[in-house]
Amino acid sequence: MAIVHMGVDDTDSPRTGCTTYVASLLVEKLHRIGVSFVDYPNLVRLNPNVPWKTRGNGALCLRFKCTEEQIEDIRQIAVDIVEENSDLDYEGTEPGVVFFFGKIIPRELADFAKQAIQGIVKMQDAMRLIKATKSEAVGFRTGRGILGALAAVGETLRGDHTYELIAYRLPSNRGTPRRLDAVSVFKMDEKTKDLTFNNVDSETGRILITPHGPDPILYGIRGQTPSAVKRAHKMVASLESIERWTIFRTNHGTDAHLRRINSTLEAHPFHPVILTGKVSKAPRIIPRRHTIFRISDKKGQIDCAAYEPTGELRKNAKQLLIGDVIEAYGSVRPASKNFPLTINLEKLRVVKLAPKIVFQNPLCPHCGRRMKSMGVRKGFRCCKCGLRSSELKKVIVEKKRGLQKRLYVASPRSQRHLTKPLSRYGLEKPCQPKRMISNWFWINQ
Numbered sequence: 548m549a550i551v552h553m554g555v556d557d558t559d560s561p562r563t564g565c566t567t568y569v570a571s572l573l574v575e576k577l578h579r580i581g582v583s584f585v586d587y588p589n590l591v592r593l594n595p596n597v598p599w600k601t602r603g604n605g606a607l608c609l610r611f612k613c614t615e616e617q618i619e620d621i622r623q624i625a626v627d628i629v630e631e632n633s634d635l636d637y638e639g640t641e642p643g644v645v646f647f648f649g650k651i652i653p654r655e656l657a658d659f660a661k662q663a664i665q666g667i668v669k670m671q672d673a674m675r676l677i678k679a680t681k682s683e684a685v686g687f688r689t690g691r692g693i694l695g696a697l698a699a700v701g702e703t704l705r706g707d708h709t710y711e712l713i714a715y716r717l718p719s720n721r722g723t724p725r726r727l728d729a730v731s732v733f734k735m736d737e738k739t740k741d742l743t744f745n746n747v748d749s750e751t752g753r754i755l756i757t758p759h760g761p762d763p764i765l766y767g768i769r770g771q772t773p774s775a776v777k778r779a780h781k782m783v784a785s786l787e788s789i790e791r792w793t794i795f796r797t798n799h800g801t802d803a804h805l806r807r808i809n810s811t812l813e814a815h816p817f818h819p820v821i822l823t824g825k826v827s828k829a830p831r832i833i834p835r836r837h838t839i840f841r842i843s844d845k846k847g848q849i850d851c852a853a854y855e856p857t858g859e860l861r862k863n864a865k866q867l868l869i870g871d872v873i874e875a876y877g878s879v880r881p882a883s884k885n886f887p888l889t890i891n892l893e894k895l896r897v898v899k900l901a902p903k904i905v906f907q908n909p910l911c912p913h914c915g916r917r918m919k920s921m922g923v924r925k926g927f928r929c930c931k932c933g934l935r936s937s938e939l940k941k942v943i944v945e946k947k948r949g950l951q952k953r954l955y956v957a958s959p960r961s962q963r964h965l966t967k968p969l970s971r972y973g974l975e976k977p978c979q980p981k982r983m984i985s986n987w988f989w990i991n992q
């Protein structure tokens with residue numbers, strides 16, 4: 548018996564395809580020839596900020612047992628399916644397939660995966676690792692997808708992970724509006740939301756399980772367990788036929804991309820970070836209703852941006868005051884002509900609130916009504932009883948803050964695949980599943 552780890556990446560383009568669909572086709576083919584899967588297909592989201600990312604930047608890995616004699620067939624199946632289902636005419640679609648044989652994933656592959664999720668990896672490092680670990684790689688065109696395919700092999704989702712059941716459309720329906728019974732989606736959300744997440748955006752009432760592009764996905768339901776996403780899927784009434792569905796094990800909603808850094812000096816472009824700092828420049832609104840403020844630490848300063856679609860996050864960021872201490876969670880955007888280095892916020896934690904001090908006119912000593920100013924250094928006058936005074940001074944008042952010391956997260960509609968939603972805090976998983984549920988994929992025959 549051999550254990551095979553097969554990574555696939557970068558088969559899609561903005562106009563068609565989806566690498567999860569390629570993985571789903573591979574599951575079917577491999578199942579037919581009798582391999583035995585040792586895990587759900589792993590859907591590994593890589594650093595969403597690399598400038599050359601594929602849409603969504605997800606790479607796939609299938610892990611299974613087979614006989615030594617089957618390996619040659621399996622190589623051929625993988626290459627054929629990837630070739631047939633990749634948008635190879637599209638400039639920038641550069642599929643890659645990687646095979647690793649063995650029970651234990653070498654440490655250096657796991658490290659490479661972590662780097663691909665949290666930072667940036669290079670082709671030459673991938674090629675060196677493929678050689679060192681006796682892996683095999685097949686690349687189409689420039690084969691840049693080998694990077695993601697290798698990273699997917701290396702990320703075994705040993706710690707926190709979630710599941711996504713993805714249902715696919717018939718080829719004849721692709722490119723047309725998706726037809727689901729919206730009421731059934733809201734009902735499903737209501738009934739399963741303890742164990743599923745980001746089905747709908749409660750602020751806007753928008754359904755989030757359906758994508759909008761020409762890809763083959765009808766919907767994807769995310770959740771804590773394979774049985775939860777399967778149960779939720781059964782509650783969704785689709786008004787079009789489903790071609791197949793597959794349950795993936797993923798790093799969605801786990802914050803796997805974010806790495807805590809110790810100072811602003813470590814905030815490098817395209818890296819997702821968690822950074823603690825003190826607000827040093829008050830929030831301001833820039834066109835399109837984005838909110839920008841600045842935080843500082845002993846080493847330097849960096850801007851933070853909460854974009855309009857982050858909803859609640861932006862509303863709360865607007866209330867920050869100079870002196871507040873926060874943790875900024877998000878990706879570092881390089882400086883441009885108009886903006887300095889900036890963290891694009893996915894969430895923020897208020898660690899310490901500065902007092903909100905305002906100066907108010909004094910209360911009338913005679914009747915208690917708040918007095919009116921008669922002009923600079925001209926004293927105050929009471930509108931109720933007419934008392935005038937040039938002795939009284941403005942008083943310092945500490946106002947209640949609208950913010951609390953807690954975590955604020957972008958609204959679901961603007962969350963990254965990797966962003967851990969508030970509802971998952973406290974539900975993190977410590978280890979891999981011990982066994983798989985039966986029937987974790989289905990094909991419409």
Ligand SMILES: [Zn+2]
Nearest residue numbers: 911914929932
């Ligand atoms: Zn008065």
